[in-house]
Amino acid sequence: MLNFSFQNTTQIIFGEGQIAALKKQIPSDAKVLMTYGSGSIKSNGVYDQVTAALSEHTFFEFSGIEPNPSYDTLMKAQDIIKENNINFILAVGGGSVVDGSKFIAAAALFEGQDPWDIVSKQVSIEKALPLACVLTLPATGSESNTGAVVTRDGNKLPFASPLVRPIFAVLDPAVTLSLSDRQISNGVVDAFVHTMEQYLTYSVNGKVQDRFAEGLLLTLIEEGPKALAAATSKDLEVRGNIMWAATMALNGLIGAGVPQDWATHMIGHELTGTHGIDHARTLSIVLPAVMKVCKEAKREKLLQYAERIWNVTEGDEETRINRGIELTEQFFEMMQVPTRLSHVDLGEADIDLLIEKLTQHGMVKLGEHKAVTPDVSRQILMTAL
Numbered sequence: 001m002l003n004f005s006f007q008n009t010t011q012i013i014f015g016e017g018q019i020a021a022l023k024k025q026i027p028s029d030a031k032v033l034m035t036y037g038s039g040s041i042k043s044n045g046v047y048d049q050v051t052a053a054l055s056e057h058t059f060f061e062f063s064g065i066e067p068n069p070s071y072d073t074l075m076k077a078q079d080i081i082k083e084n085n086i087n088f089i090l091a092v093g094g095g096s097v098v099d100g101s102k103f104i105a106a107a108a109l110f111e112g113q114d115p116w117d118i119v120s121k122q123v124s125i126e127k128a129l130p131l132a133c134v135l136t137l138p139a140t141g142s143e144s145n146t147g148a149v150v151t152r153d154g155n156k157l158p159f160a161s162p163l164v165r166p167i168f169a170v171l172d173p174a175v176t177l178s179l180s181d182r183q184i185s186n187g188v189v190d191a192f193v194h195t196m197e198q199y200l201t202y203s204v205n206g207k208v209q210d211r212f213a214e215g216l217l218l219t220l221i222e223e224g225p226k227a228l229a230a231a232t233s234k235d236l237e238v239r240g241n242i243m244w245a246a247t248m249a250l251n252g253l254i255g256a257g258v259p260q261d262w263a264t265h266m267i268g269h270e271l272t273g274t275h276g277i278d279h280a281r282t283l284s285i286v287l288p289a290v291m292k293v294c295k296e297a298k299r300e301k302l303l304q305y306a307e308r309i310w311n312v313t314e315g316d317e318e319t320r321i322n323r324g325i326e327l328t329e330q331f332f333e334m335m336q337v338p339t340r341l342s343h344v345d346l347g348e349a350d351i352d353l354l355i356e357k358l359t360q361h362g363m364v365k366l367g368e369h370k371a372v373t374p375d376v377s378r379q380i381l382m383t384a385l
């Protein structure tokens with residue numbers, strides 16, 4: 001196992017009806033900015049629950065944070081923050097609202113010239129407004145991690161700081177009942193791929209990390225399809241298990257002390273930045289191709305994955321690895337997400353621009369061995385055609 005230091009300070013408040021806990025969780029004298037997206041919280045009752053819980057607080061609202069939140073939108077919150085001396089941000093929504101609110105919290109106290117430097121130049125921040133969230137879409141893990149992804153002019157880029165890790169996150173599985181099938185699928189697949197990015201690398205004998213990761217993968221494979229099936233889709237146990245799995249998949253625990261990949265995500269971000277494809281749908285296209293192209297580097301873990309996740313024990317190594325990849329694709333198909341570029345109407349002619357963008361963004365040594373150069377990314381995209 002590699003050396004590591006692990007700390008996750010986010011308090012998780014899990015369960016039905018827990019939005020009411022906001023009343024006690026947020027300091028009574030705080031000036032709160034409640035941030036949200038395009039209005040799903042108004043039609044599913046979450047807005048009413050949050051505002052009822054905040055009825056004794058002073059709070060303001062900032063709405064309109066879009067999927068793949070944009071710098072331009074997020075900067076509009078700065079005036080409200082200054083005018084009203086906001087000192088606490090409450091994000092209510094999915095990963096985009098939480099990520100966008102992290103950027104808002106960091107930009108509000110940024111002392112440099114241009115807050116975009118936090119993302120584009122990875123300037124580390126020294127302060128941020130305190131942030132908490134009510135999560136409405138289990139997927140990204142943003143509710144208890146330090147990362148965020150922001151888009152500006154087609155450039156979708158990540159930043160991270162412990163200062164933007166939410167202080168607490170309310171996880172009420174009941175609020176996920178209003179999700180569309182598309183968003184349920186996206187969430188399960190995103191959490192699945194987060195786990196794979198930290199598991200499917202090379203072995204460092206991290207037995208705890210491996211088995212936690214395998215537990216998450218098995219849970220998502222078991223519960224994901226149930227959240228789409230008519231008979232079980234409203235089952236709060238199913239929703240709760242998915243929600244907790246998605247948080248655990250990217251809260252730092254399974255990634256501590258093991259190598260991490262993230263090539264699938266970085267290539268996927270270019271597909272979203274350039275073509276607007278949903279985050280998870282880029283991952284379901286790229287991951288199987290990464291598994292194929294990086295087969296040698298990942299051989300030992302691919303065999304472990306095939307056996308422990310899919311019970312593949314018959315045949316020679318090549319056969320078992322290929323079967324593991326095939327079953328992964330079948331799982332994605334069952335979750336109704338695309339597994340080829342052609343499924344989203346992209347082809348060979350689109351690859352040059354994606355490689356150019358990756359290079360421009362410095363994504364030229366990706367993967368656990370830093371061996372995924374632009375040439376290898378090209379091979380991955382060609383394999384995904």
Ligand code: NZQ
Pocket residue numbers: 036037038039040041044065066067068069093094095096097099136137138139140141142145147148149175176177178179180183186187190250265279
């Ligand atoms: O805008 P609203 O009205 O909130 O509607 C949203 C949005 O249209 C809707 N939605 C959310 N909760 C709902 C709901 N609709 C009905 N009922 C509910 N309970 O779902 C749509 C998608 O929301 P979004 O927040 O964009 O989805 P997701 O949670 O998948 O977040 C994706 C973003 O997170 C980033 C992605 O790149 C992408 O920008 N990621 C963040 C990470 C992190 N911070 O660690 C890691 C991830 O790998 C990922 O990159």
Ligand code: ZN
Pocket residue numbers: 140190194265279
């Ligand atoms: Zn992701």
